Structure formats: C-alpha cells, structure tokens
Amino acid sequence: MLIKIPKLSRAPTLLHFLFRYKCSLGLWDQNISTDIKLKVEKHWCDEVLENNHENGEKVYILPMFPYPSGNLHMGHVRVYTISDTLARFYKLNGKNVIHPIGWDAFGLPAENAAIERNIPPHKWTESNISTMKKQLTELSYNFDWHRELSTCDPKYYKWTQYIFLKLHEHGLAYQSKANVNWDPIDKTVLADEQVDENGCSWRSGAKVEKRVLTQWFIKTTKFAKDLYDGLSSNYLENWRDIINLQKHWIGECNGVIVTFDITLGDKIKKFDVWSAEPYKFIHGECLCISKNNLIFEELSEHEIKSLKCLNPITGLEVNIYATDDIVYPEGRDTYLVCSLDPKDKYIIENLNICPNKCTKNLLLDKDNEKAVKIAVNKNCGGYFVSSKLKDWLISRQRYWGTPIPIIHCSKCGTVPVPYKDLPIELPLENSNNHNIPTLSNLDSWRNCECPQCGGKAARETDTMDTFVDSSWYYYRFLDPHNNEVPFEKSKLIGTTPVSCYIGGKEHAVLHLYYARFMSHFLHSLGWTPNKEPFKRLLVQGMVMGQSYKIKSSGKYIPPENVEKVGNNYKEKGTDAPVVVQWEKMSKSKYNGENPQRLLTSYGCDTTRLLILADVPPATTRRWSDTTLPGVLNFQHRLWLTIREFLTFRQKSELIQRNITPSEKYIEYERLLRDARNFFTATTTYHFKYTQKLSNNVPAEVIANSKEYELALAHLIIMLSPVTPHFCSELWAGFVSAPERVTKDTILWHNNVLEQDWPVVDRDYGLSFQCKKAVELALSQESVKKRVSRGILRIKYELYPDTRAILHITTKQKVVKAEQEVNVA
Template identity: 45%
Template structure:
C-alpha cells in the first residue's frame, strides 16, 4: 500500500490507496483542485484526483464545484525546458498544441493555380460518414497526412482534400431504425467525423470539402450519367435482383445472410427479374486493359493483376440481336459475346445456357419432342433472333451440351468453325453458310467477302459500332455495370418515362433532380421514391404529356468514381470541373486506400476517367500515378473452438495465456488476428487510444514498424518503442539546450567527428528521402530516423554543442519528425530555435512547418552495393554528384578498387554485369559468376552437340 497525503485548507488526511499503474500509460499529472471562488486549493496527482472523484466522502467535499488547474510544465508556456519527456509533459504538450495545430492547418496558404511551384496531389479514399472513426481510418488518414506534410516541406503546392461518400444503404437502414430521415443522420455524422479528423491533426484542405449527398455534387453525377447516355453507354434492361417476398422489396447482397435469408424479415430470398439501368463498361474493356500498361508496375503490380483478371482477355466483342416471339418483337435485345465476329454471316443458331431466363416451358416449341423426357437434351425455342446485318431469322436453343471455356449465357453457333455447332445444326435442320474458305479468307459475307479473318474481324466490329449493335473489343468475362438501386438514399437517376415517347432524359438545365422529402421510410415496397407522388408526376420534356420520373437511384460507386475531379473545382456551378484546372492538377500523384477497394472502385474510377477523356473533359486518361494500397488493421479475436462463437474480452479466461479458455465453461478457444469488427469483439476505439496515449504517439505508432501495404496487428505494446524513441530525442534536445554555449569549445577530434556526422547524416537522409518519396514506406523512414538519433546520442556533448553540423542535423531530425508527429515536433522546435539561434539550413525565425526538408550535400558519397549472383558481398561509396548518371563501366571501376574485390572476384570468370541505380539513393552492381552446376550443364550440352 502507498501512503498518499492530500492537503485541504482545513486538515491533512492520510489515505491508503493501491494505485493501478500501466507501464506505458501511467498518468502522473500534478493538478490543483480549485473551487469556483478561488479559495480551497488541493495539490494532488491525477491518480489521486480520480480516486477522490470516485470516493468523494473522504474530504466531505462536493467535487462538482471544483475544476482542474494544470501545473504548467511546458517550455511553450514557461520558457523553461522540462528535463524529462514524462507523462505529465506529454499531456501538457498535447493540450497546448492540439488547438494550435488545427489553427495552423486552417491558416495554411491557399493553393495558387498561377504559382510555378510543383503541384502534388495526395488523395486518400473518402470515408462513409458512419459517425465514428475506426482504426483503419486512423491508419489511412495518418499516412496521407504524413505524405502531404512531407511534400509541403519539399516546397510543393499540395492538394490534400477530404469529403464524404455519404449516400448508401447503411444511412437508410439507420434512418428506418431511428425513425428519422437519412440526411439529418448523415449530416450529424459528418460533423462528428470532421471534428475527429481535425483532432487527429490531419491537414486536409477543408475548403475543398464535398459530400456526395449534396445536390451541388450529385447534380454533376447526373450530368455525367446523361453524357454517357448520349454516347450510347447507358441502357435499361431486365435483370435479376434479390427479392424479399415478405417485405416486397429488393435487397442488396449484404442484406442476405449466409443461409440466403433476408436480414430484415428472415424470408428466403428469391431471384426476380426487374427492369434495371446499366452502364456499358464493356465498351471500354480494351481501353482499360491497355491503360494498365501506362502504370508503374513497381507500385501497381498487384492491382494490375487484379484489374486484368476483372476485365479478362479482350478477344472478342458483344453483339445485340433483336428478338421475336412469333409476331411479337420483344422489348430487350439479346447480347451475345463472340470471339468470331468475322464469321457473323455463318451463324446457324444461338445457344443459350440452361440457366438462362428463356429456359422456360412457355418458350419451348411444340415440336420439341425431348420436352419432359430428357432434361439434358437441347431444346428448340419459339423465340428467334434477327441477324443484325442481313435481317434473317436465327433459331435459338437451350443447350445442355455446349462446351465452353468460360461460362456464358449465350453463344453463336457457327458450323464453319466448330464440329459441335455443325452437328447441332444438322440435328435440328438449321440452314447455314460456309463463310471461310480453305485459305482462311472470308466468303459468302457480302461486303466482307475476300477479306482475311483478321481484316474481317476488325471491319465487322467497326460496322457494328457504326450501326449501334455492339462491336467494341471486350472479354467474355466482363459484364456491364448494373447501377439501379431500389433505394431512397442515393442519386436519383435523371430519366423520365413517357407513355408516348418512352424513355426521355431529363434536360441538363433541369438538373439536379433532387431527392424529395418523405414523411417516413418503410421497410416494405419496391422503391421508397414511389411514395413521393407529387415528385413522381412530371411533364415529358419531349411531348409535354403526363409522365413519371424514374424511381431507382444510382449505385454509390457512381458518386465515388469521379470525386477526385470535383475536389479540384468544387464550387463550379457550370460544369463538373474546369477542363484547364483538371489538366493542370491531374493526375492524382498518390492515391491511398484499402486493398478491399483495389478491384471494383479502381475499375469504375478508371472507367469514368477514360470516358471523360474521350468526351473532351480531360487530357489524362489514367487518373492515378502512384497507388498505395493500405493493409487492414487487425484485432485479436477469440472464438469457442467447438461452436465458433466469438467471445467478449470479459468472457475469456487467461489463467494460461498461451491457451485461453471460455471463462464460464473452460472450453478451448481459437485465437486469431482478424479484421476489426463489432461482431467479433476485437475492435479498438481510436478515441480511447488517443485519450490514453495522445494524438502524437497514436499517429506515430500507426505508421511505425509495419509496411503500409501489410496488415497491422494492433497491440498497445507498440507504444513502448515509440515513446522510448521520443524520450531519447527529447533527452538529446535537453542535452543541447542545457549545455549550449556552456561547454569548452576546445576538442581535439572535432573535425573528425564533423566528417563522421556529415557522412552518417547523408546516408540516413538518402534512406529517409527514398522511403518517403519513392516507396512510401514511412515505417522504414522512421527506422532510419531512429538510427540517426542513436548515432547523434553517441556524439560527446563537447562535440555536439560546438559542432554546426551536429546542431544542423538535430534540427533536421526535428523537421523530419514533424510530418508524422506535428505537436511533438512543434514543442521540440520551440525550445530548439529559441536556444540555437543559427542554423545554416533552417530559418530559426519560422515555425517547424515553415521549414524546408533537408537536402543531401552535393559533395557527399552514396552507397554502391556490390553483389555476386544477387548475394551481397560488400559495399563501397560513389560520389553523389555522379550517382544518377553512373554507368556500368564507372561502377565496375569503383568496385574494383575495393580490397575485397580482388579476393572474391579475381579467381572467377565474370560472365555478366548488371547495374541498378536508384535516384538520389544508391546503386547496386551485380556480377554474375557461373556456378559449378552451370559449368557442368554447359559441358554436358557441348558433348551432346558433338554427338
């Protein structure tokens, strides 16, 4: 037990208390309890204060009338430097600098389009405004803020915007549950999350803020949609949806549980055909596939693979066939993928898969003798297709025997190219033409006759595009984008249904089509917008007759596929963005976001950008130069091995930490690292972390020790390393401030120390620069900063306080820390610049964020790694002045001067030499020496050739 002495103005009481200390988070902030009349003052520690608050009877005081007055212990307030970076200093530092960092962020100079400074556009994927940040948010927005602050220090004009992906199903569901409209709920959440991001010290350009649910934003989503419609890329067709038969409503995939039941009603979900809106993304398959070649594979490798897999191989085209059922022309055409448009004149039939909607007895012909007998047999249908060029009728069958590499719904039967198609045509008595002669040229195909297959392939596709029935190069795998959602909280689709004119687009001057206000939202019904009867009724823009609005809203991916362009010109009332502004500021230099968005979101965003480029709104086809795909933040989960049930922390027994059990039953548990989730009870509230450790330590820890692309296993033990390093930096600055101008300047080895400090400084600065600038590995940059800090700590104080290069390097360390930990760096800098009055590379009259990022010395040396068969042998140095232009011959000459070279390489024959130069960082020369195995194989090959 520890005796705590608590003084009041009346008496001295002795209280027995056993404090609970956490080795990292212990808070020992000395405070004054002061009443409102400035009378009774009680000097107590923070731990004692918490004890007294929970035990008010000890002093017989009403603590509601008391407030905390912190004892000042911070240089920025007292001009006295605290010797230790303890919990008291940390808390005071955060309290003092938090509002000032936010003020600094707001006061930053506005972006000047006329400036000759280099621009840098760093973009983090905008969040859905759930109302509360999670650890994944903390990670991605700290990463983007570190990069933005780094490039500002590099002298660039940085674009670092933030907005809200505000439409979507969660807001609508929350509104239904709470009995309020989603706009109110969303607005409240945005305000809450904006405040949290500001408190996280994120230096976003809040003057560019946007929200996708704002009519001033979704007006332009509707505008782009109409431009796509005008370009022939938007159509309406019947498509399958998830249907809840009890609630009589359409469900999104995420509203269906693993057993196929609705999460609302519990009903077994059915598949139902409804008319849906589609965007013809398949028309851009080849463009999007080719665009991947423009991307840097070093940063995009995994994403390029995901995108190529999503798009598929562009080996054919999609063609639209009009359908007839007897004398009736059906509403929707049939779209068929084919690898052989050149053989279009040789089609004998169209085969549909057994899963196709036309596999229905009502469409079977009466002559289909296999009906009801052999379910695996092919079936002839009453529906027929119309040849898009000749107008001839093409029979259609349901094929149970068609062999295809990829699962497709419809297939062109061409007997000239397939034995199976020939047998099928003969079986049903279908007529057909031979369209390819023995030389591989096209015959019996009107204007395409006489062409080679490759020529005819291209010409038929061109003709199809000209006549509007397909022709764009695409894959069998990719499908068009279904954007219809039978929801309220989304962008209204700007189309009108007229009995006379059919589908009519809303005129551009009438945009936006705003969401109407509804009295309430209900679970039941096809679309909530059908309730807005006044909004629903409209005059047809074409004929002036009575018409109705489209009641579907757009997939939220539409809104998030172009937001990075609106940021650049968010107040433009005439266009989505100004072309000249976009051409000047695009592409995005660095895009940061979760790997879960690497397929769909990236595909749709690239599609939008390619379309807008073709439409004349942009000159850059690819929207993003560099991509940093951030890994997830994982939490440790515990579930019962027998049942799979996840347990809350208080339900787990840790008597044997290596083998935790369910506390109530003793059953063994499975311990895993999984994505943080409420349902798995493994989430961590960022606010609790920040309250305990502070913003500065939280920011540094989330980017520390783990590569951004890797998943991070979150543990509070990571704070130990960060706080230890910060403590070492603090003690280093303390040493300088304490001894500056007070230690004898005579030190015999100071010149040699200066040389070493300069060398170490440049080697580590090159490492830090490379990992900020090129790899975005902030974790590696931090490691280099730690190594540089440790080296500076090894320098004798007599040298340190009298060495300009030491004082400069320490100042630069503070500057380099500032993008990661702004408040910590600000306090260090205040003490440093008010004591060290001169530094050749810094402006000591300016704040730390107004400094410039340190540069490599022109006369320094960089590392040249020397390898043999890709294995490290030794390293030497190369002058920085020639590094970036280093030739293979120069690298060989430098490496050959090293004493190890002769010992290692002179006894071998060098077969080849490969040189790699990383700009402003280092070079690697790799000597290839044949191995014993290679020599044996070479001799055996020579013997074989002689035989």
C-alpha cells in the same frame, strides 16, 4: 535527476514580426508526459493546420473518402495518417499540395441505421459527418476543407445525374430485364460482386433470392479493352498486384460483342452476342441461346421454335435454337454457330443445321477485321471484351441514393430528364416514413409530366448504386463550387492524374474499376486531359484486432472475460476453452480499438506515430499496445535531446572558439555526417522515422558541432509530417539555443513546417553499389526502349541499400519513367 534549465527569454525584435515565428512553451525542465503533449498540441494547433506552398508544382494526394458512420475506427486513422504524412512531406519539398476530403454519404447502412432509430437518413448522415469531422480535426489532418463535398448534397448529385444523362445519351446507360440477386432483408438488388461465395449478401448476410426485374445498367464492357490495356500505361506507378487483380476482373479481351435485334410481339428487344471469332458475324448460320435466357420467358414452345433475330452485320435474319446441350463461353448464354469453325461441326450435326455452302478459300482474318469495322460503323458493337465481364448493374430499390433522372411516359416511353431540370432531388419531407424503403409509393414525388408530350408520366423510382457517386468525385474535388458544369478541364490540367491514391485493398477491384471506367468515359468526351485517374496507388493493409471466441459455440467474448492458463486461454467463470485469433476489427467481435481512447490517453501525435510504427503501410497491422513503449521512449529521447542541446549550448566552458578540434571531435563530426546523409536519403526513400542520430554524443560535440546541429535539425524536420505539434515544439526549443553554427540550409526564423526537406550533401559519396545500380538501371530493356525514342532529359536519384531511380523524359512523348534496381 532533472537538469534545471533557465527559461530562455528573448526580447521581441522586428525580425520576429517579419517572420512567422512562435516561441516554445519552455517546459524543457520537465519530463515529457501526456499533459505536456496535450498542451503542446493546443499551443501549435493553428500553425499545424495552416501552411502550404501555393506556387509550387501541384501534387494531388487523395485518400479514399469515408462513409460517415459516426465514429472513426483505426482503419480511418491509418489511411488518413498516411495521407496527411505524405501531404506534409510534399509540402516540405516545396510542392503545392492538394489534399481534399469529403463524404461517401448515400447507401444502405445509413438508411438502415436511420430506420432503427426512427429518424430521417439525411439527419442521421448530417450528425455523423459532424462527429467525424470533429474527430478528423482532433487528429490534425491538414485537409483542404474548402473542397469538402458530400455525395448526398444535391449540389453534388446534380452532377452525378448529369453524367448519367451523358452516359444515356451515348448509349452507355440502358434498361433491361435481368435475373438479379435480391436481398430479402435490405429489400434491394445486389450486383454479383456483392454476393459472397455462399450466396449471401455482403451487407445483411441474408441468403439472396433470384428475381427477374427490369434494371438499369451502365455498359462498362464497351471500354473493357481500353481499361485492360490502360493497366500497362506509363502513368501507373506502384500498382503491383493491383494490376493483376484488375486484369483478372476485366479478363482477356479476346472476343467481340455485336448487338442483335429480336422482335417479340410489338416490341424490338436488343441483346448482345459475344464471339471470339468475329468472322462468324458474317458467315454464321444460326444462334444458339440457353433455355434460361429471359427472351423465352413468356413465349410458347411453338413461338420459340420459329424464333429469328436480325444480324446487323449482314442485315439478314438468323434462326434461333433454344438449347442447353452445348458449352457456352464463360459468362455467356448465346453462341453463334458457323460451319467454317471445325469446333461447331457437332453442333451443326446435332441440330440438323444446313451448313454454309460457301466453298471458296476464305481469308478469315480479313473477315474478322471486316466484321468489327461494320459493327463500329453501324454503332451496333464491335468492341473487344472478355466473355465473362458483365455490364454494371446500378439500380437499387432503396430511398437513400441518387435518383435516376429518367421519366417513364406511356406515350413517349423512356424519357431523360432535361439537363435544365437537374437536380431531381430526393423528397426529404417524406423521409420520416421509414415503412417505405423505396420511392415507388411516394406518389406526390413519383407522378409528374412528360417533358416531351406534357402528358401524365412517372419518375424512375430506382436510385443509383453508391459506386456511381464515388466513380468521379476525385475530379469534383478540383472544382467543387462550379455551378455550371461538373468541373472545368482547365482545373485538371497539371494536377491529374491523382499523384497518390490511398485506400484499402477491399476497394482495389470494384471501386477502382468503376472509377477507371468513368475516367475513360469522361476523357472520351474531351472533359479530362488523361484517361487514367490515378498515377500511384498506396494500398494500406487492414488493421487487425485480437479476438476471443468460445471454441464449442463460436461465440465472441470480450477480452476482459478471458484468462490465460499456461499456454491456453479460457473463459473466466466457466473455464470453457477459448480460441484466440487476429481478425478485422469489429464491435461484434470485441476486438476494436477506440481512437478516442488513444487521443485522450496519449495525444494526437503519439496516436499518429503509433499507427505508422513498426510495419509498412501496405502490410496488415496487428493492433497491440506492445508498440506503445517504443513510441513513448522515442518521444522521450527526443525531448531529452533538445534539453541536452539547450543546456550544453548555454555552458560557456564548453563553447570552443578558434580552437583546433581534437581527433575525437573530428571523428564524431564524420560519424554524424555519415548518419545524417544516410538517414536523410533513406527517410526520403522509405519515409519512415529514425532515431540513431541522437544517441551517445559527448557534451563537447553537442555544444559546438555543426554536424550535430544539422543532424538534429534534419531529424526534427523529417519527423514533423508524422508528429507536427511535437516537432513544432522541439523545433521552437531547438532554434532558441544560442551559438548556432549552421549559417545556411536552415530557415531559422520559420517554424519546422515551413522548412525545406533535407537533402543529401552534394559532395557526400554514396556507395559504389548505388552507382552500379544506375548502370544496371540504364541497361534495363524497358529503359533502352525509351532511350531509343530520343531523350530530352535524364536524371537519377541514389539511395542507400543500393537503390537507384531514373527519371527519363523523351522527345516522342513527355513521360517520366522510373526504374528501381536492387543490387545484391
């Protein structure tokens, strides 16, 4: 039976015009339905997308920007719901939140899709961006659209080219022959990490071929030690196992690289030599090189036997031995031999090398330091790196990418494009010809004048790996309309490193490594205030769908073609046994979920709540409609709670004035206060919704209780980051009730998105275990070290579940240290 509630009418007063106040739709006498939810979302859409605190402390919430594929998938919905929820949470805490979005728009998928459809890739990309932007808006993600950028926009990739030239200027971008992985389907080079364990391309699935090509590299290895040590930085929060993944990728930096010179015909070729014992660069007798090294590619056997190279540390020539009879360091095909190393004795004997005649007692540790110092001073190496880490191969032989700003001249050699001539734009007028997958045959674009001698020259026709575009975008977001430089340092101060970076674990190695490298490089130029780009990481789990495939053939079939017989699954019509498993969502596996179906069937807020329900963000989510009833019931219960609140607050016979409350009333007040404080603390810490504040409360308490009023207010405020429209409507109904008894802490004439985030009552005592957690936190060794430096300020936060977090600022360096302790 429905409770009939008279529509509440209030004559507009001056206060209503002074405050940002919008009335409820007043549909409380109806049961909540999708139709009502959609009306609510339409009613509140403007308010949901407009609030911010521009004067508060800056908090930079950054989700990884999407590739514009044309349609959102559930992975998109999950990551952007998480980021939007966090952004709204911090806004309610009075922060000035920066929450930008853009498009990682270059790359093979867009180009291949455009070829299939016989349309230019820029048209395909623009269409997809338009579609996805509309979908993101339908989900009410409160992005800073004025910061929007696209990596395929010349206004953006001009500065990618600018940064490339800076890398080249500092000797960190170079061209070299290399054995590369060639994808015969996509007709481009792949980095080693883009080839799976079966030797197949990560994109096309084709078996890769080995080719020798001249390619562009970025010398990331020069920053390896800095990047490895940076993983222990106080800036990093919540990186957890990502630190180990990064460390494993970089490797222990236990050796030194020095760049040697070798004369081949009329050319001098440079190549790197790695050694775990730097003293060998001073005392080494010879250099062993694998026969597969490209140095020997066009040399005769006689030429190889007489080959020498120049050791820049000593200035002396060193004999080269081509051999595969020794064990080379992991990932290397050169080895510096020295008789002072006992391990090299058998090499010296086998190769008949004359050993070092120096018999005096050597201080090899000092020679290690000496060799490194000489290499650094001569700018020929001296940096520490693991043997296995390779430089970043960025050349791609495809059209749809950032052009590399280099010109090749027969007279002047490799010439950087002058900064004033940037950007070097893609020739969009030629992009209709999709039989040409590269820029190399577009003569009208390729042919040019040399900027040094004015003679005939040719542009570089390789484009950059899209990882280059995404290695620095987080800085451009903070100064997106600057036409003079990539970004001003002043725009980064107080905002970087990124407060929380959100994305999938599949990007936690390569993209994160390249982004960290770029940030360290830009910091070395003095462009940024910090080395590390990202403070806190939130790596969300993958959204999995249930797939069905025929056991005998492995063929995937749609779920509607499957039936369950007892405990087994079979294909309808054939009775063929079917294997059921959870896999990453994919159209080809018929296990995807279309977000548009959820938006149409249940509305934006329910979809957002559904994707966050049940499992923490970092956990893999098995998508199923079984979660839906709980979410719908929760919304229904809140709707009924506001209905009850409005009803009982209008019944004069329930209103108690100047009457001593009963013991039962007082007990409910105490329980409500306990529940409110507990869930306020817990939700602040875990930031997830709760529903126990609204159950089984007597009408007398609902009609009169300040604690009930506060509990309900806090519940709606804390849920609003997840379901902003729904909570805006709940709040508008809630504040329209007469007889409000809470006179402070609530901004009654502001909407829910303009409230202050609830806090635990100052006089509310948390458990003894929580306070004990503070004592344990203070006793931690990592905290003691910081304390010994001298404390400027220390504060702690207490939470239920015996958790405590300390914030310590020291004199030596202003840092914030957080210590979390769990007490059994």
